[in-house]
Amino acid sequence: MLELDRLSKTYATGDTALSQVSFEVPAGQVVGLIGPSGAGKSTLIRCINRLVEPSGGKVILSGTNLVTLRGNALRRARRRIGMIFQEYALVERLTVMENVLSGRLGYVPAWRSFLRRYSPEDVAKAFSLLEQVGLSDHFNKRADALSGGQRQRVGIARALEQDPELLLVDEPTASLDPKTSRQIMRLIGSACRKRNLPAIINIHDVLLAQQFTDRIIGLKAGEVVFDGKPEALTDQVLTRIYGDEDWTRMRGEENAGEESQPPTVDLAEGL
Amino acid sequence: MTSTSAPVWHYRTPKQTLLRWLGWFSLVALTVFSWQLMNENTIWAFVSDAPEQAADIGDRMFPPAWGYTGQLWQPLWDTINIATLGTLLGVLFAVPVAFLAASNTTPSTRFVRPLALLVIVASRSINSLIWALLLVAIIGPGLLAGIIAIGLRSIGFVAKLLYEAIEEIDTSQVEAVRATGASGAQVIDYAIVPQILPAFWGISVFRWDINIRESTILGLVGAGGLGIQLNASLATLAWNQVAMIFVVILFTVVVSEWVSAKVRQAVI
Amino acid sequence: MAVQSYPGRWKRPPVLLTNPFWRRAIYTGALVYLVLALQSVEIDWQRVWLGLDRGWKFIEGFLVPDFTTRWRDIREGLVESLTMTLTSTVAGILVSVPIGIGAARNLAPAPIYLVCRSIITLSRSFQEVIIAILLVAMFGFGPFAGFLTLSFATIGFLSKLLAEDIEECDRSQIEAIRATGAGWWQVVNYAVQPQVMPRLVGLSLYRLDINFRESAVIGIVGAGGIGATLNTAIDRYEYDSAGAILIIIIAIVLVVEYSSSWIRRWVQ
Numbered sequence: 001m002l003e004l005d006r007l008s009k010t011y012a013t014g015d016t017a018l019s020q021v022s023f024e025v026p027a028g029q030v031v032g033l034i035g036p037s038g039a040g041k042s043t044l045i046r047c048i049n050r051l052v053e054p055s056g057g058k059v060i061l062s063g064t065n066l067v068t069l070r071g072n073a074l075r076r077a078r079r080r081i082g083m084i085f086q087e088y089a090l091v092e093r094l095t096v097m098e099n100v101l102s103g104r105l106g107y108v109p110a111w112r113s114f115l116r117r118y119s120p121e122d123v124a125k126a127f128s129l130l131e132q133v134g135l136s137d138h139f140n141k142r143a144d145a146l147s148g149g150q151r152q153r154v155g156i157a158r159a160l161e162q163d164p165e166l167l168l169v170d171e172p173t174a175s176l177d178p179k180t181s182r183q184i185m186r187l188i189g190s191a192c193r194k195r196n197l198p199a200i201i202n203i204h205d206v207l208l209a210q211q212f213t214d215r216i217i218g219l220k221a222g223e224v225v226f227d228g229k230p231e232a233l234t235d236q237v238l239t240r241i242y243g244d245e246d247w248t249r250m251r252g253e254e255n256a257g258e259e260s261q262p263p264t265v266d267l268a269e270g271l
Numbered sequence: 272m273t274s275t276s277a278p279v280w281h282y283r284t285p286k287q288t289l290l291r292w293l294g295w296f297s298l299v300a301l302t303v304f305s306w307q308l309m310n311e312n313t314i315w316a317f318v319s320d321a322p323e324q325a326a327d328i329g330d331r332m333f334p335p336a337w338g339y340t341g342q343l344w345q346p347l348w349d350t351i352n353i354a355t356l357g358t359l360l361g362v363l364f365a366v367p368v369a370f371l372a373a374s375n376t377t378p379s380t381r382f383v384r385p386l387a388l389l390v391i392v393a394s395r396s397i398n399s400l401i402w403a404l405l406l407v408a409i410i411g412p413g414l415l416a417g418i419i420a421i422g423l424r425s426i427g428f429v430a431k432l433l434y435e436a437i438e439e440i441d442t443s444q445v446e447a448v449r450a451t452g453a454s455g456a457q458v459i460d461y462a463i464v465p466q467i468l469p470a471f472w473g474i475s476v477f478r479w480d481i482n483i484r485e486s487t488i489l490g491l492v493g494a495g496g497l498g499i500q501l502n503a504s505l506a507t508l509a510w511n512q513v514a515m516i517f518v519v520i521l522f523t524v525v526v527s528e529w530v531s532a533k534v535r536q537a538v539i
Numbered sequence: 540m541a542v543q544s545y546p547g548r549w550k551r552p553p554v555l556l557t558n559p560f561w562r563r564a565i566y567t568g569a570l571v572y573l574v575l576a577l578q579s580v581e582i583d584w585q586r587v588w589l590g591l592d593r594g595w596k597f598i599e600g601f602l603v604p605d606f607t608t609r610w611r612d613i614r615e616g617l618v619e620s621l622t623m624t625l626t627s628t629v630a631g632i633l634v635s636v637p638i639g640i641g642a643a644r645n646l647a648p649a650p651i652y653l654v655c656r657s658i659i660t661l662s663r664s665f666q667e668v669i670i671a672i673l674l675v676a677m678f679g680f681g682p683f684a685g686f687l688t689l690s691f692a693t694i695g696f697l698s699k700l701l702a703e704d705i706e707e708c709d710r711s712q713i714e715a716i717r718a719t720g721a722g723w724w725q726v727v728n729y730a731v732q733p734q735v736m737p738r739l740v741g742l743s744l745y746r747l748d749i750n751f752r753e754s755a756v757i758g759i760v761g762a763g764g765i766g767a768t769l770n771t772a773i774d775r776y777e778y779d780s781a782g783a784i785l786i787i788i789i790a791i792v793l794v795v796e797y798s799s800s801w802i803r804r805w806v807q
C-alpha cells in the first residue's frame with residue numbers, strides 16, 4: 001500500500017510541478033493518472049522512487065517514509081518499486097536477458113552483477129517472465145534489435161523481475177500503435193492483479209485509462225482535480241482537467257466491441 | 272534565371288561588414304608582422320641554397336641501404352612495444368580520469384572535476400617527445416622512459432574523448448537502471464559502460480595508431496625504438512640508412528593504420 | 540498455468556568473436572604478446588632509484604617555477620613558436636583548401652584527385668619531427684624550417700578532413716546549383732562553401748592549437764621555437780626553468796582552446 005502525504009515539488013527553475021498532492025493506493029489497485037502535458041504526472045511518479053527529489057511531503061510505502069532515505073536504504077527501497085518507462089529505457093547495447101536480470105541489481109552485490117553471475121532462481125524467474133511477456137525466443141538478442149512493442153515487454157519483465165511491491169508506469173503506450181498499446185496495458189493490468197500489486201500508470205489516452213484501470217486521478221497544474229471511478233469521468237470532469245474540447249466526438253470514435261474488464265489469463269496475447 | 276539560395280552576406284548589416292573586414296585585416300596584418308618577426312634571423316642564403324641541398328641529400332639517400340634492414344628488426348619490435356604498452360598504460364589511467372571529468376559521473380563538480388580537467392590539459396599540451404626528454408633525464412634512457420612518455424601523453428587524449436562520450440550518453444537508460452535500486456558501481460557497469468564501449472575501443476585504437484607514429488621518433492632523445500637508429504644514422508650522415516629507416520617507418524605506419532581501421536570496423 | 544521449470548543458468552553469449560577457436564587463439568596470442576613485450580623492457584632499477592631524486596626535483600621545479608633567470612631565452616623561443624604557429628597555420632590553410640577540393644571525389648577529375656590524395660598521404664605518414672629533420676638539413680637551423688614543417692603537416696591534416704567534408708556534402712544542394720547552369724567555380728562557391736565553411740573554421744582553429752604544441756617539439760631537432768629552449772633547460776638540469784616553460788605551454792594551450800571555442804560560437 002502506498003500513501004502520498006502533501007507531496008510537493010518545485011524545480012530549481014522555479015516551476016512548481018506538484019503542490020500538496022495526497023492520496024492512497026491500496027494493494028492491487030491500478031490507478032490511472034491523467035492530466036494535460038506539464039501537469040506534473042512524470043514528476044509525481046519520479047518523486048515516489050526519488051529519481052526526482054521531492055521538495056516537501058511524504059511518500060509512505062508499506063509503513064516506511066521513502067523521502068528521508070539515503071544511500072543503501074534508498075537503494076533497498078528502490079528495488080521494491082518497479083518502473084516502466086515511456087521510451088522503454090532499455091540499455092540498448094545489452095542483451096534482452098541482461099536487461100531483465102538488471103531488475104535484480106538492487107539485490108545482488110556489485111561483483112556478482114559485474115560477472116553476470118546470478119542465482120539460478122533469478123535466472124529461472126527471468127526466463128519465466130520472458131515467456132509470460134511472449135519473448136522466450138529473443139533472450140540473447142540485443143535490445144536495440146527489438147521492435148517498440150517488444151522492447152516495452154522487456155521493460156515490463158525487468159520491472160517484474162524486481163519482485164516489486166509497487167509498479168510505476170510512465171506513459172507505457174505513448175510510442176506504440178493502438179493494438180500494441182492495448183496488449184501492453186492488458187499485460188500490465190493482469191500482472192498487477194496476479195501479484196496483488198498496486199500501480200500508478202501515467203497515460204494520455206483517456207479511453208485506455210478508463211478501460212484498463214480501477215481508479216482515475218486527474219492532475220492539473222500540480223494539483224489533484226479529480227479522483228474517482230473510471231465511469232465517473234464525465235465530459236464536465238474532462239473539461240475541468242484538460243479545458244474545453246468536444247469530448248463526445250472523442251468517445252464516438254471509441255471501439256464499442258472492447259470489453260471493459262480485461263481478461264487475466266491471456267498474457268502474451270496476439271503474438 | 273539563376274536565382275540560387277541567397278548567400279548570407281546579402282543580409283549583413285553595414286556594421287557586420289565593417290567588423291568582418293576589420294577581422295580579416297587584423298588577421299592579415301598579424302600574419303605579416305609574425306612573418307617578419309620570425310624571419311629576423313633567417314639567413315636567406317641558406318634558404319636559397321635549399322634545392323641543391325635537397326638534391327644532394329636525395330642523391331645520397333638512393334639507393335636505400337637494404338642491407339641495413341637486419342639491424343632494424345629489434346628497434347622496430349621495441350617501437351611497437353613502446354606504442355602498445357604505452358597505450359595500455361595511458362588507457363588504464365585515462366578511464367578513471369574520464370569518469371572523474373565527465374559532469375554526469377564526477378563525484379564533485381567543485382573540486383574533483385577541475386582537477387581531472389587540469390590533468391587532461393597538462394597531459395595533452397605536452398608532446399610525448401617532451402615527456403620522453405624529461406623522463407630520459409629522470410629515469411635514464413631506454414624503453415621504460417618511452418613507454419611512460421607515450422602513456423602520459425595518451426591519458427589526456429583518451430580521457431578527453433572518453434569523457435565527452437560519457438557526457439553524451441542517453442540518460443533515460445541510466446535512470447532506468449538506477450530505478451531498479453542499483454548502486455553507483457552497478458549503474459556504471461550496466462547503464463554507462465555498454466553505451467560508451469564502442470567509443471572506448473575506437474578511441475583506444477585510434478590513439479594506438481597515433482602512438483606508433485610518435486614512438487618512431489622517441490629514440491631521438493634516447494627513449495628507445497627506431498629513433499635511436501635514426502639518430503645514429505643522422506649523426507654519421509649515413510643518408511642511405513636514414514632512407515631505409517623511413518621505408519620501415521612508412522611500412523609500419525601503413526600497417527598500423529590498416530589494423531586500427533579493421534578493429535574500429537569490427538567494434539562499432 | 541502449468542508449473543514449468545526454467546533453466547537456472549544463463550551465460551552471456553560472446554559478442555565479437557563468436558567462433559570459439561578464433562576467440563581462444565586471439566586471447567592466447569594477446570597474452571603471449573604481452574608477456575614477450577613486457578620481457579623486452581629492461582629496467583635498470585638502480586638507475587630508476589637514482590632518478591627518483593631528480594624526478595622530485597623536477598616536480599619541485601614545476602611547483603616553484605623560475606621564469607626570470609632564463610627569461611630572455613624563454614621570450615625568444617616563445618616569440619619564435621607563436622609566430623611560427625600563426626604563419627604556418629595561415630599558409631597551411633591557403634594551400635590545403637585547393638588540395639582539399641582537389642581530393643574530393645565529387646568535385647575533382649581523377650588525375651587531380653590522385654595527385655592531391657598522394658600529397659595528403661605523404662604528409663600524414665611522417666611525424667612532424669622527421670619532416671623537421673629533413674627540412675632543417677635543407678634550409679638550415681631556425682624557425683623558417685619549422686614554419687615549413689608545420690605548414691606541410693597542416694596540409695595533410697586539413698586537406699584530408701576538408702576533402703571528407705566536401706564528399707559528405709548534401710548532394711541535392713550541389714545538384715540544385717548545377718541545375719541552374721552554374722559553372723564549376725560557382726558550384727564550389729554557392730553549394731559547397733556554405734556547407735563546409737563552419738567546419739573548416741573549427742578545424743583550422745584546432746590545427747592552430749596542434750601547431751603550437753608541435754612548435755614546442757620541433758625545436759628539439761633545430762627547427763626553432765620554445766622546444767630548443769626547453770631542451771637546453773633539461774640538458775642543463777635546470778628543472779625550474781623547464782617547469783616554467785611547461786607551465787607557459789599549458790597556459791597558452793588553454794587560452795587557445797578557450798578562445799577557439801569562443802570564435803567557433805561567434806562564427807556559427
Ligand SMILES: Nc1ncnc2c1ncn2[C@@H]1O[C@H](COP(=O)(O)OP(=O)(O)OP(=O)(O)O)[C@@H](O)[C@H]1O
Pocket residue numbers: 011012013015016017035036037038039040041042043044
Ligand atoms: N528537470 C526539470 N527541471 C525543471 N523543470 C521541470 C523538470 N522536469 C519537469 N519540469 C517542469 O515541471 C512541470 C511538470 O512536468 P512533468 O514532466 O511532470 O509533466 P507531465 O505531466 O509528465 O507532462 P507530459 O504529459 O508532457 O509528460 C512542467 O512545468 C515542467 O516544465
Ligand SMILES: [Mg+2]
Pocket residue numbers: 041042043
Ligand atoms: Mg511526462
